[in-house]
Each structure stands twice: as structure tokens, then as C-alpha cells.
Amino acid sequence: MCGTLCGVAAEYEIHNHSSGPAGTNVQFGVNKGTIWFVGSPARSSAEDAREGRLRDLAAEVRSACDRELEKWGLRDRDALPVRWHTATDDLFDHWTKIQDDGAPVSLDGRFTTIRHTYETVESRRLVILGRAGAGKTVLAHRLILDLLTNNPTGPVPVLFSLGDWNPATELRAWLAEHLARDFLFLDTPDVAGKKLAEVFVERGLILPVLDGFDEIPADHHPSAIRQISTLDLPLILTSRPGEYSRAAHEIKAIGGAAAITLEDLTLDETHQYLRQSTGKRRGPAWDAVFNQLRTAPDEPANRNLTAMLTMPLMVMLARTVYNDNQGLDPGELLNIERFPTAMALEDHLLDAYLTTVYTRRTRRTNWDSDQARRWLGYIATHLTQRDTHDLTWWNLPATLHRRSRILITTVVVGLAVGIVYGLAVRPAIGPLVGLTAGITVGIAVGPVGGLAVGLTNEVGFSRGPTGREPERLRLSLRRRAPKSLSWLPRKRSVSEFTSGVAVGVGLGLGYGLAFGLALALGGEIGIGIAIALTFGITIGIAIGIANGLAGVVVSAFGDAYDLHATDPWTLLNRDRTITLARTAAAAVLTMALVVGIATGIGLETARGLLFGLGFGLVIAPVRLAFSAWGSWLLFTRLWLPLTCRLPWRLKRFLVDAYDRGVLRRAGSAYQFRHARLRDHLAAQGQS
Incomplete structure (x- = not known):
């Protein structure tokens, strides 16, 4: 029998019962009493789904780390x-909190043994210290890749850039939020209603690799140490030694954590690396440079170059500049008049690096190194002012001043409202009258409605430094995520409603004022004002309801599951699709509500339909302005290129910069290859 077994022995009147998972049960002879078959409980479908998402996460992280190390040539x-x-x-906690026996151990190692060093620490909490350019982030990527390869059943290591963390935010919540942002398939709910990202963090299924403790503002270091110490999870943290040392001395070292310090390269190691990474005919040029450094180490030029060539970052730049560019002689690095300080040498290498990588022309690029440097400088300045390393396409509109955003939105939306309304009424009332009506509406409604949109839209920017977040949904008639009422973006619907009411009142008042002005010119001032106020408030509420309902309707057909939606441009495409769907839904609902209102107040059917069609189409540019994609179009794809601050094809430019190794990827964000490169470009952009 399979499943539950019952045996009956007539002469003894004994019943045997088997309880447990389905299987094959065999009974021999006569058994007295109850027989219990105890086995492991069957796995639930929710556990299977959770485990599948965890494997998906590991695959995505492995692919990203492998791609980054390959681009860096490491x-x-x-x-x-x-x-x-x-x-x-x-810089350690007590050894008794790190090792089971409390005995100190040596953690010395080299690049290919980082996993062994980490696993020697029994608490699995390790701090990696190194000066700027020492290779901390690269080493963290290597450790992530080694752990995923050699310990596939352990927690999934994920890199988090700490520069965007304010310790006023609870660390677990911040980790879950960034997981959901960078891996959208974790933004779906678990059976309990929580996001998978939250469940994974709470259950210890994520190994946080916290990169850049030194990028947190110094006054937040003590509270950051406290929060990280109380995070009861294995973890890895990277930092410059000075910042971490000061915080550790002021408070204490991170609880349960051991620490290692990266060493500088030796001249012999750098010499061998640069010689072996170029052709044999190029080797003697490097031999001459290093012979000079060894012969007279105290000369200023030699001392400056020696300090620079012990930093892994600068060595990598020197390899790119002089080994990939046969027209340059590395001997020029010893020119003390041209490079009087070590900083001057670093700036030269950074400039020469950009020139070298942008000298390589490709079919899809039409910009030179000077243009690229200017555009990258604008982006770097923006990131420096925000004190962050993460560049996302939806935060680029925040590079403009608030007054500029309001003014641009007012003008563009005002023009769009007038043109769209004119096109809508033109077929119904004739070309000339329709055009006149469109111009009238553009003059009367455009500025009022545009200003309402600009001011309301600015609330999205004032809530955070990044502006409006992109949509996280994918339209699908068959949702793959578990259905839950808590999953519907109710907060967004409320926001859409309030924004719609504010803008709708502006649009309605503008139209009502235009209509009331016409009555006032005929001597009916009181009636004109009454109509303007009534019309404005009524239409405002109607547009607000339409906006809120549009969000709910589209969300009902949304699915956040998409395994490969970690690419920033996948997010852009997704936000565009959802925005257009919400715009269409809002336009249809607005038209229906306005037609209903017009019919209810006694307007003839033709005029009611005209009002409905006009406002239904007018809501389209308004709704677009409220989206991340709309802001991207208006500010990043139009205004910033028009003012020569960014290229017209920004997506192509950023993808190209990533392919050339100038930028790296961190989830859905881009980052400069190193903070030193970002700061160098920002300094040039401000000069």
C-alpha cells in the first residue's frame, strides 16, 4: 500500500496505523498496537519557490562578479x-568572540587565497582594510565569486555599497530595500506577505558584503559601527584604515569581526607585472624605469613614482596607458618638471587613461575623449555633490536646480496641454475654431496647469535625493508572483490621487477661468467666478480619482517577477511600459468621469463628449510628467543634451563607458571604476 496503511487482524481485533509521508509500507505478520512511520515532513511549494529564487540570486550575483573581474582583467x-x-x-574584537577556542590565528594571504582567509575566521565576520586604490572592492568581488563556486549551499554573498546608507535607517531594512531594488524578482511577496528580499535577510540567507565604510559621513561612523555590530549575520566589510580605525577607537571594533590589512605592492612585483602584461619588445622600456627607481630611490621624481607604483589601481592604469598605447614612453613618468608631485602623477595617469580608452573607436560611438571627459565630469560632479557613488538613470534629473525643473515642466506641459486640446477639439468644431480654442486653452490652462504639475512633481524630488523611483512591475495577464492584497501599491495609488487632484484643480481652474473670463467680458463676473471654482474643483477631483484608479487597475495586471531585470535599462523599459499603460488608463477614466460630470450638470451630449475627450487627452502629458520615464525624457534626454551637459544618446554613452571599463555595475546602478576617478573628473568639471 502507499500512503496510510491500516492492517486488521480479525482474531486479535488489532488495528495498525501508519502516519508519515507517502511511500511504500509493508506489514509482516500481526503487529500489536499502533505503528508510526516517522519521516521528514514534505517540503511546501513555498519553500521550493523560495529556494529557487535563492538559486536565481546566486546565479545573477555570480554572473555580475565574473563580468566585473573579466572587465578589470583580473x-x-x-x-x-x-x-x-x-x-x-x-582593530579586532576579542578572539573569544571570533574563534570557538579563543586562540589567535594568522590571517595572512594573497589574492587567490582570500576564501581560505575568510573561512579561517570561525565567526565568518571579516573586515578588509586598505588605502585608496589598494584593491579592496576587487578583492571583495573575488571572495564573492570563490564563495559561490566552492560553497553553493551557503548564504548568497551580495555586494552593498555603503555610501548610500544613512545609519538612521535600520540596516536590515536597508539591505532588504537594496536587494529588492537591484534584483527585482526579490521584490515579490512571500506567502506571509513580506517581500522575498526581507525574508532572505531575516533568515540569514544573504551574506552582506558591505563595501566602503569610509564613504559613510564621518559623523555617522559611530552609529554605523553599532548597527553593523548588532547585525547577527556573517558579513564582510571593506574600508580605508584611517576611517575604520578612528571609529573603532572611539566606539569599538565591529562585534565578532577579525580584520586584515592590504599591503602595498613591492617594486619587484610591479615590475614583473608590467613587464609580463606587455610585448617582449616593450619590456626594456619598463626595465629602464625600474632600474632608475632602484638606483636612486631618494631622488624626488623616483620617490614620487615609487609611491604611485605600489598602488594596485595606479599600476592597472599604467598598464592600460603605456602597455596598450605603443606611442607613449613610460620613461616620461620620471620627468620631475612635468610631474613635481605624486598627485600630479596620479592626475596624469587618470587623464591619460581616459584618453587611451576613448581613442579606441567603435561603430556605435561618435564622441572623442574631450567630449567624454566633459560629460563624465558633469556626472561625477553630480555624484560628488550628492556624496554617493551610485549613478542611476532616474536620479539624473536631480542634477538640475529645483527652479529649473519647475520652469521647464511648466513650459513643456503648458505647451503640450494647449496643443493636445486643440487637436482634440479641432475635428468637432472645425479647424479654425479648434485651433483658436487650442491656443486659448494653451494660454489660459497651460501656465496654470503646467505650474501645478511642476510644483506637484517637485514633491517627488523633495522626498529624496534621487527623484522619482522607476516602476517595478511587468505587465502580465498571468502573474507569477503570489497574489496578495498587500502587494498592490496602495501608497502609490494614494499619491497618484492627491497629485491628480492638485493638478486637476489647476487644469480645471485654468479652463474655468478662461470660460469665466469670457462671461465676465459680457458683464457676468459673478457667474464666471462661480463657474471657474466649481469647474476647477469638480474636474480636479475627477482627475484625482482617475489617476488613483489607473494605478490600481494597471497594478492588478502587474508582475514583479523578472529574473534578469537587474540591468538598469531593463528597468527603464519596464517603467516606460507601465507608465504608458497608466497614462492610457488615466486618460480613459478621466474621459469617462468628465463625460459623466458634464452630462450630470445638463450639458448636451456632443459638448460633454468634447469636454471628456479634451481632458482625457490633456491628462496624458500630465501623467507622463509624474513618472520616472517622463522625467528622463524631459530633463535627461531633452534639456541636459540641449544645454550640452550630457550627450543626446546617454544610454549608449553609459553602456559604452561601462564596456570601456570607465564605469562598473552595482546592481541597477553604475559607478565609476574607482572613487579616485570620480573625484578627479569632478575636480576638472568644477574648474
Whole structure:
């Protein structure tokens, strides 16, 4: 029998019962009493789904790390010989909180043994310290890749850039929020109603790799140490030594964490690396440089260059500039008049690096290194002012001043309202009258409605430094995420309603004022004002209801599951699709409500339909202005290129910069390859 077994022995009147998972049960002879078959409980479909999403996350993280290391040219055979030693005792917690037996252990190692070093720490909490350009982030990527390859059943290591974390926000919540942002398939709900990202963090299924403790503002370091210490999870943290040391001395080292300090490269290691990463005919040029450094180490030029060539970042730049560009002689690095300081040498390498990588022409690019440097400088300045390293397409409108955004929105939306309304009424009342009506509406409604849109839209920017967040849904008639009422974006619907009411009142008052002005010119001032107020408030509420309902209707057909939606441009495409769907839904609902209102107040059917069609079409540019994609179109694709601050084909430019290695990817955000490159470009952009 399969499943539950019942045996009956007539002469003994004994019943046997088997309880447990389905299987094959065999009974021999006569058994007295109850027989219990105890087995492991069957796995639920929810557990299977959760495990599948965890495997998906591991695959996405592995692919991203593999891609980054490949772009940096850091495979085992050509990796820099980065080494480290056990940090000083004051940067550790007590050994009794790190190792089970409390005995100190050596954590010394090199690039290819980072996993062994990490697994030597029994608490699985490790701090990686190193000066700027020492290779902390690269080493973190290597550790992530090694852990995923050699420990596939452990928690999934995920890199988080701490520069965007304010310790006023609880760390677990921040980790879950960034997981959901960068891996959209974790933005779906679990059976309990929580997002999968929250469940994974709470259950310890994520190994946080916290990159850039030093990028947190200094006054927040103590509270950051406290929060990280109370995070009861294995973790990895990277930082510059000075910032972490000051915080550790002021408060304490991170609880349960060991620490390692990255060492500088030696001249011999750098010499061998640069010689082996170029052709044999190029090697003697580097030999001459290093012979000079060894012969007279105290000369200022030699001292400056030696300091620079012990930093992995600068060595990588030197390889790109001089080994990939046969027209340059590395001997020029010893010119003390041209490069009087080590900083001057670094700035030269950064400039030469950009020139070198943008000298390589491709079919899809039509910009030179000077243009690229100017545009990258504008982006770097924006990131520096926001004190962040994350560049997302939806935060670029925030590079403009608030007054500029309001003015641009007012003008563009005002023009769009007038043109759209004129086109809508033109077939119904004739070309000339329709055009006149459109101009009249544009003059009367456009400025009022446009200003209402601009001011209301600005609320989205004032809520945070990044402006409006993109939509996280994918339209699908068959949702793959679990259905839950809590999943519907109710907050967004409320926001859409209030924004719609504010803009609708502006549009309605503008139209009502135009109509009331016509009556006032005929001597009926009181009637004109009454009509303007009544019309404005009524239409405002109607547009607000339409906006709110449009959000709910579209969300009902939305699905946040998309395994590969970690690419920023997938997010852009998704936001565009959802925005257009919401716009269409809002236009239809607005038209229906306005027609109903017009009919209810006694207007003839033709005029009611005309009002409905006009306002239904007018809501389209308004609704677009309220979206991340609409802001991208208006500010990033139109105004910033028009003022020569960004290229016309920004998406192509950013993808190209990533392909050239100038930018790297961190989830759905781009980052400059190194903070030093960002700061260098920002300084040039401000000069």
C-alpha cells in the first residue's frame, strides 16, 4: 500500500496505523498496537519557490562578479599579487568572540587565497582594510565569486555599497530595500506577505558584503559601527584604515569581526607585472624605469613614482596607458618638471587613461575623449555633490536646480496641454475654431496647469535625493508572483490621487477661468467666478480619482517577477511600459468621469463628449510628467543634451563607458571604476 496503511487482524481485533509521508509500507505478520512511520515532513511549494529564487540570486550575483573581474582583467593568471597581513589587535574584537577556542590565528594571504582567509575566521565576520586604490572592492568581488563556486549551499554573498546608507535607517531594512531594488524578482511577496528580499535577510540567507565604510559621513561612523555590530549575520566589510580605525577607537571594533590589512605592492612585483602584461619588445622600456627607481630611490621624481607604483589601481592604469598605447614612453613618468608631485602623477595617469580608452573607436560611438571627459565630469560632479557613488538613470534629473525643473515642466506641459486640446477639439468644431480654442486653452490652462504639475512633481524630488523611483512591475495577464492584497501599491495609488487632484484643480481652474473670463467680458463676473471654482474643483477631483484608479487597475495586471531585470535599462523599459499603460488608463477614466460630470450638470451630449475627450487627452502629458520615464525624457534626454551637459544618446554613452571599463555595475546602478576617478573628473568639471 502507499500512503496510510491500516492492517486488521480479525482474531486479535488489532488495528495498525501508519502516519508519515507517502511511500511504500509493508506489514509482516500481526503487529500489536499502533505503528508510526516517522519521516521528514514534505517540503511546501513555498519553500521550493523560495529556494529557487535563492538559486536565481546566486546565479545573477555570480554572473555580475565574473563580468566585473573579466572587465578589470583580473583572472588568476594575470591578477596583481595583492597580499595582506593580520591587522593590529586594536582593530579586532576579542578572539573569544571570533574563534570557538579563543586562540589567535594568522590571517595572512594573497589574492587567490582570500576564501581560505575568510573561512579561517570561525565567526565568518571579516573586515578588509586598505588605502585608496589598494584593491579592496576587487578583492571583495573575488571572495564573492570563490564563495559561490566552492560553497553553493551557503548564504548568497551580495555586494552593498555603503555610501548610500544613512545609519538612521535600520540596516536590515536597508539591505532588504537594496536587494529588492537591484534584483527585482526579490521584490515579490512571500506567502506571509513580506517581500522575498526581507525574508532572505531575516533568515540569514544573504551574506552582506558591505563595501566602503569610509564613504559613510564621518559623523555617522559611530552609529554605523553599532548597527553593523548588532547585525547577527556573517558579513564582510571593506574600508580605508584611517576611517575604520578612528571609529573603532572611539566606539569599538565591529562585534565578532577579525580584520586584515592590504599591503602595498613591492617594486619587484610591479615590475614583473608590467613587464609580463606587455610585448617582449616593450619590456626594456619598463626595465629602464625600474632600474632608475632602484638606483636612486631618494631622488624626488623616483620617490614620487615609487609611491604611485605600489598602488594596485595606479599600476592597472599604467598598464592600460603605456602597455596598450605603443606611442607613449613610460620613461616620461620620471620627468620631475612635468610631474613635481605624486598627485600630479596620479592626475596624469587618470587623464591619460581616459584618453587611451576613448581613442579606441567603435561603430556605435561618435564622441572623442574631450567630449567624454566633459560629460563624465558633469556626472561625477553630480555624484560628488550628492556624496554617493551610485549613478542611476532616474536620479539624473536631480542634477538640475529645483527652479529649473519647475520652469521647464511648466513650459513643456503648458505647451503640450494647449496643443493636445486643440487637436482634440479641432475635428468637432472645425479647424479654425479648434485651433483658436487650442491656443486659448494653451494660454489660459497651460501656465496654470503646467505650474501645478511642476510644483506637484517637485514633491517627488523633495522626498529624496534621487527623484522619482522607476516602476517595478511587468505587465502580465498571468502573474507569477503570489497574489496578495498587500502587494498592490496602495501608497502609490494614494499619491497618484492627491497629485491628480492638485493638478486637476489647476487644469480645471485654468479652463474655468478662461470660460469665466469670457462671461465676465459680457458683464457676468459673478457667474464666471462661480463657474471657474466649481469647474476647477469638480474636474480636479475627477482627475484625482482617475489617476488613483489607473494605478490600481494597471497594478492588478502587474508582475514583479523578472529574473534578469537587474540591468538598469531593463528597468527603464519596464517603467516606460507601465507608465504608458497608466497614462492610457488615466486618460480613459478621466474621459469617462468628465463625460459623466458634464452630462450630470445638463450639458448636451456632443459638448460633454468634447469636454471628456479634451481632458482625457490633456491628462496624458500630465501623467507622463509624474513618472520616472517622463522625467528622463524631459530633463535627461531633452534639456541636459540641449544645454550640452550630457550627450543626446546617454544610454549608449553609459553602456559604452561601462564596456570601456570607465564605469562598473552595482546592481541597477553604475559607478565609476574607482572613487579616485570620480573625484578627479569632478575636480576638472568644477574648474
